[in-house]
Amino acid sequence: MLRIFLFSFLLSACTTPQMSNVEWAGEAQKITTMQDIADNAFLSELTNGKHLFALGPAGQLEGEITVIDGKCFFAQLDAQNNVGVREDCSLKAPYLVYGYFPTWRAARINRELKKMRDLTRNITEILIENGIITEEPSALLLEATVGSLNYHIVKKGGQEIPLEIKDKKITILGFYSKNHGGIFIKKGQNLHLHFISEDQTASGHINDFVIKPGTKVKVYFPRKY
Secondary structure (H helix, E strand, O other): OHHHHHHHHHHHHHHOOOOOOOEEEOOHHHHHHHOOOOOOEEHHHHOOOOOEEEEEEOHHHOOEEEEEOOEEEEEEEOOOOOEEEEEOOOOEEOOEEEEEOOOEEEOOOOOOOOEHHHHHHHHHHHHHHOOOOOOOOEEEEEEEEEEEEEEEEEEOOOEEEEEEEEEEEEEEEEEEOOOOEOOOEOOOOOEEEEEEEOOOOOEEEEEEEEEOOOOOOEEEEEOOO
């Protein structure tokens, strides 16, 4: 189960302290402005480092990549738009945002996070409250049970196929920046979010979500030394 895996990672990783910055390869805007989908990131090379966290579209815009602690989840659609998720660290990507984060710490959250808009509106203040410099990009992890989650998986040709899940436990990997619109975040936004469901049957790029009533959101930020 992904939750058990992540929990054990959070504990065991404390024995290998180090620090990493957010990095990226390629640029999202080149896909839309130049129709350039050449591969700029190669997971087989990036996973040589320990504790890789990454997200982006797969090569040739044929799926979504979400990497959590070196586990490379590849979400893809078949001809009938059925979702398939498998582990594959041989993937390539036209652009990818990533970092190596061996340890994470639970964030202090002084406000309700019921919907995605609560997160996007408050993420800068949450970062500041947790001592994180907001002029620099940052990674984050969330654990939650969603009542509903709208997401998409890109299909060959660049079409974003809308999808939905309900009543599932998920792990969200996100990257924040207010200065990298068009690079690894859509212009006008400050977060790029992917998810993997606990049962590993659904994954992709998050468009919106609503937290299941009566449940809580747990947020983690990389621990820096």
